Amino acid sequence: MTAMADWAARLSAARPVLDRASAAELVADVLRENVIDGSLPPGTRLSEETIGNLLGVSRNTLREAFRLLSHENLLVHELHRGVFVRKLAAADVADIYAMRRILETAGVRAVVTAPREAVEEVGRHVEEGRAAAENGDWAAVGTANMRFHRAITALLASPRVDETMARLLAELRLAFHVMGELRTFHEPYLGDNARIATLLSDGDHERAERELLAYFDIAEAQLLAAYAEHAG
Amino acid sequence: MTAMADWAARLSAARPVLDRASAAELVADVLRENVIDGSLPPGTRLSEETIGNLLGVSRNTLREAFRLLSHENLLVHELHRGVFVRKLAAADVADIYAMRRILETAGVRAVVTAPREAVEEVGRHVEEGRAAAENGDWAAVGTANMRFHRAITALLASPRVDETMARLLAELRLAFHVMGELRTFHEPYLGDNARIATLLSDGDHERAERELLAYFDIAEAQLLAAYAEHAG
DNA sequence: GCTTGATGAATCGTTGAACAATCCTCTAAT
DNA sequence: ATTAGAGGATTGTTCAACGATTCATCAAGC
Numbered sequence: 001m002t003a004m005a006d007w008a009a010r011l012s013a014a015r016p017v018l019d020r021a022s023a024a025e026l027v028a029d030v031l032r033e034n035v036i037d038g039s040l041p042p043g044t045r046l047s048e049e050t051i052g053n054l055l056g057v058s059r060n061t062l063r064e065a066f067r068l069l070s071h072e073n074l075l076v077h078e079l080h081r082g083v084f085v086r087k088l089a090a091a092d093v094a095d096i097y098a099m100r101r102i103l104e105t106a107g108v109r110a111v112v113t114a115p116r117e118a119v120e121e122v123g124r125h126v127e128e129g130r131a132a133a134e135n136g137d138w139a140a141v142g143t144a145n146m147r148f149h150r151a152i153t154a155l156l157a158s159p160r161v162d163e164t165m166a167r168l169l170a171e172l173r174l175a176f177h178v179m180g181e182l183r184t185f186h187e188p189y190l191g192d193n194a195r196i197a198t199l200l201s202d203g204d205h206e207r208a209e210r211e212l213l214a215y216f217d218i219a220e221a222q223l224l225a226a227y228a229e230h231a232g
Numbered sequence: 233m234t235a236m237a238d239w240a241a242r243l244s245a246a247r248p249v250l251d252r253a254s255a256a257e258l259v260a261d262v263l264r265e266n267v268i269d270g271s272l273p274p275g276t277r278l279s280e281e282t283i284g285n286l287l288g289v290s291r292n293t294l295r296e297a298f299r300l301l302s303h304e305n306l307l308v309h310e311l312h313r314g315v316f317v318r319k320l321a322a323a324d325v326a327d328i329y330a331m332r333r334i335l336e337t338a339g340v341r342a343v344v345t346a347p348r349e350a351v352e353e354v355g356r357h358v359e360e361g362r363a364a365a366e367n368g369d370w371a372a373v374g375t376a377n378m379r380f381h382r383a384i385t386a387l388l389a390s391p392r393v394d395e396t397m398a399r400l401l402a403e404l405r406l407a408f409h410v411m412g413e414l415r416t417f418h419e420p421y422l423g424d425n426a427r428i429a430t431l432l433s434d435g436d437h438e439r440a441e442r443e444l445l446a447y448f449d450i451a452e453a454q455l456l457a458a459y460a461e462h463a464g
Numbered sequence: 465g466c467t468t469g470a471t472g473a474a475t476c477g478t479t480g481a482a483c484a485a486t487c488c489t490c491t492a493a494t
Numbered sequence: 495a496t497t498a499g500a501g502g503a504t505t506g507t508t509c510a511a512c513g514a515t516t517c518a519t520c521a522a523g524c
Contacts, residue, residue, distance in 0.1 A: 022311060023507070048476070058508045059476090060292055064299060071303040079254055080476055080515045098390045106334040158330045164396060255478070280505070290479045291505090312486045312505055 024064035027057055031065060035074050035085055036173050037139075042087040046075065073171045088175045090227045096172050097220040100149070101213065103165055107153040108209045111200050114155040122151040123197040129190055138182040145186060146173075148193050152200075152212075175223055178230045185222065189215060256296035259289055263297060267306050267317055268405050269371075274319040278307065305403045320407045322459045328404050329452040332381070333445065335397055339385040340441045343432050346387040354383040355429040361422055370414040377418060378405075380425050384432075384444075407455055410462045417454065421447065 031051075034040045052062045066083045069075040075083045111119060129144035146169045153165040179185045192215050199208035263283075266272045284294045298315045301307040307315045343351060361376035378401045385397040411417045424447050431440035 049474095060509090061507065063296065063477095067296060067299045068303075071300075081517090082476070095390050095392050098388065099392050099396075102334065102338040102388070102393070106338075156330065156334070158327050160327050160331050160400070161334070164331075168392070281503095292480090293478060295506095313488095314505065 023061045027065035028068040040085050042085045044085045046083045093175050103153050107155045108205050110155040111205045126193045126197045141186040178226045256293045259297035260300040272317050274317045276317045278315045325407050335385050339387045340437050342387040343437050358425045358429045373418040410458045
């Protein structure tokens with residue numbers, strides 16, 4: 001019986017990979033990639049005909065892909081005007097950080113009930129970031145940092161929180177484009193993350209929360225400063 | 233200058249009303265209504281042809297509406313099988329309450345920084361619920377209760393939290409259908425809500441938080457019990 | 465010179481039809 | 495009773511078309 005439940009669970013975990021076949025979702029994957037890495041800068045208009053021809057899909061499927069990404073807040077759909085790559089305002093950045101404060105502090109406090117592997121996962125992404133930094137791959141440091149913070153909210157073991165967090169961070173990537181030097185934005189936080197991870201594995205969630213909140217203040221201020229400079 | 237900014241802000245706030253015209257969104261509104269009020273019970277399959285003919289829209293626009301509602305978690309889309317009204321599992325109910333605990337306790341704690349009107353808004357929905365109860369309109373008591381809890385998270389003044397909360401509660405309505413008597417589910421909480429509102433307007437967020445958490449435990453247990461009975 | 469109004473091109477919104485791919489049901493055979 | 499297969503129904507996707515809306519251009523009027 002347990003053996004059966006074993007592979008049954010493994011198979012059902014692999015199911016999403018099989019289902020993953022809709023053309024619209026594949027198109028959305030491609031577009032998401034290009035939006036996140038900056039190939040399609042914020043404000044770019046995505047013409048249905050142009051993109052459709054480029055990717056070889058019909059307008060209908062493309063529109064479904066647009067809807068997908070609109071609900072991930074990566075694109076905005078304006079009636080009769082088309083879809084555009086989302087342009088994050090300073091207020092959006094502040095709002096994203098407000099929500100991160102809520103979710104991530106809740107995550108930190110949940111460390112007392114979280115399974116050991118979940119706590120270790122946090123530390124793993126610290127290592128990942130450090131390794132990327134040694135290679136000078138600052139984009140990879142950025143994604144490691146995202147994974148680090150997602151691992152923190154994963155301590156809550158809530159699928160809905162996980163999904164919300166994933167969307168928040170994907171959105172936030174749109175804001176990173178205003179930061180010229182990725183290194184100056186990501187490097188300082190490597191030490192912070194390591195400290196937070198240590199505090200978490202020690203179960204000292206109070207100090208971890210304080211450190212985390214301090215990080216939010218600094219990172220948010222840094223982003224908003226870049227915004228003020230860039231946008232005027 | 234201030235006068236200008238005044239109506240400028242008011243106009244830009246009215247903009248979404250003008251945009252609201254897409255056929256797909258209108259169809260989504262109709263379907264959402266019917267899903268939430270139980271006309272389309274969980275598990276119902278929504279045939280593209282049937283619904284399309286019924287509402288007089290083409291399959292393509294209908295599919296766009298389906299996508300919209302799928303991303304609100306009200307419908308589930310199974311590849312090559314169609315869309316169904318979401319069937320909430322017990323785990324979903326628990327997860328929704330987990331997230332509500334996080335967001336609403338954060339909302340309660342934000343009472344110290346929230347504007348006075350926002351706090352008053354909470355009490356207003358208590359009154360709304362009490363009035364509906366006197367009329368014996370228990371469905372209205374339910375919606376007043378939802379508004380009450382949305383007003384609590386609105387204390388955070390975060391658009392993203394507001395939207396997340398709205399979606400969470402819409403989802404939760406899917407679970408209410410398993411409760412036979414609406415009255416036995418909604419009536420006991422009228423007093424709780426009134427007490428919490430009073431504590432909030434007094435600024436006593438610590439006790440308000442405790443009361444709120446107690447409410448969550450009871451309401452969640454009540455729902456899950458109904459689930460265990462109903463689904464077996 | 466600036467605003468107002470009209471014209472036309474480009475694009476989106478929506479429809480309808482068509483075909484392939486997939487799922488479901490029903491029947492038949494072992 | 496279980497399995498295998500055939501047929502029908504439904505979805506996935508594309509294509510073409512037309513009305514509706516936006517945008518840019520340009521002329522007219524103050």
